[in-house]
Amino acid sequence: MVEQHIVKQFDEELDEMRALIAQMGGLVEQQMANAISAIGRRDDALAKRCQEADVEIDRMEDKVEALTLRMLALRQPVALDLRAILAALRIAHDLERMGDYATNVAKRASALAQLHEVGPINGIVRMGRLTHAVIKDVLDAYTEPNVDKAVVAWNRDQEIDQMYTSLFRELLTYMMEDPRNITPCAHLLFVAKNIERIGDHATNIAETLYFQEKGTRLQGLRPKGDRTSYAVVEPPEADATS
């Protein structure tokens, strides 16, 4: 652990900032878990509660922004302090986006609860749980802080992308099979897309944490398993090899 600042109040502010991020992360995790449960259990009431909870996440982002702005203006942070503050600002933004996507999943859960049940719901729930686990790992990595853990979680995004690709294909077959499936499957497609985006933001957080701790960018190719942009057609050469 690094030494304390001579000015104690600065340490207190940094602690407050980290606590805010942890708290905000907890809310997003909860939001995500509830949205997925609402899909799996076709629970409209839970979905509604979930949609309402998003306001709190937005409020937290405002708090993080105000605090980081104040520290930048009054403390003129450098080196690891500067990186920690910039990281908090970026992570808060990522979490806010994740909250939005989770809310969108909850909205579609409400819609899905009124439609007939289709097969791939279980697949979506599995993908949601995996993403939830990645979020949890990334946030734990931030609180500790533990760069190795963040890198492991960062790599797991590939699994989410692969699940998304196969779900995409599965949903297409359901829709081709019976046009009555199109409405629920279209919703599920968006749900899957939203979960996949949540995973991407989780990898952003892992990258930000890496930068905060190391001062350099996370090296290597960003894991990419999402092939849906080229589903049913052949991807261009260059992209296929990346």
Add this chain to the structure above:
Amino acid sequence: MSDASQIAVNGFMPAPAVAAAPAATAADTVARPAATPVKILARDVNVFYGEKHALKHVDLDVRRNEVTALIGPSGCGKSTFLRCMNRMNDVIDSCRVTGSITLDGTDVYDPSLDVVQLRARVGMVFQKPNPFPKSIYENVAYGPRIHGIARSKAELDEIVRRSLTRAGLLKEVHDRLDQPGTGLSGGQQQRLCIARAIAVNPEVILMDEPCSALDPIATARIEELIDELRENFTIVIVTHSMQQAARVSQRTAFFHLGDLVEVGDTEQIFTNPSDSRTQGYITGRFG
């Protein structure tokens, strides 16, 4: 006197040939990754005040046309090192300097070197503005006159005018050049001292906390001036304000307890320092 006897007499390490030869040796390449030419090359510099070992084995390259900032807590040796570069430490009896400092390949501590000439090449600006108790004109004209730089009154006038312009002071004082320099404001006095320093066409300007006695506006003017002067001069500045080091310098060297802990591009030092002591100091964790 042969070179070898000079070294023996003086007790210095031989000046590295690398500074004289444009082709760098392997060791030199390691110490200087960038291609910017080195103006002052310090190798294994030690300074003793009597028994006290004030500066320990310092290796530092000062690059041409760059601002190098020396930072560190009080008593870390940064001012001592600055004063080594134009032999201001010579005036302190108990002070002993070993190692080598070369200016464009010339050994600064060569006993046959004319110290007055050296200080014309390596000028200095101090913490407190110290204009001579003479007119503004005389303050600037003094150096060129004693060094015989101007051949006529007209030429001297031109040097004074140009130096005051470069120091960003002419506009404010053009109608009162015969007034005493001590009558100016603190910031103006400091710019007068800078004009005086650049009047003799130095190659390097050493600045020892040049803004610590000035208000923020005067400080900003000096910082702006430092950035402009960089085009023609090489500047080394000692500062207690880390924000100032961050604002004006391209390279920053951090000293602690007589050691040169870390030197690197200013941006790197302030975003991602590699030594934990540097990190601790610049983030305000110890002092």
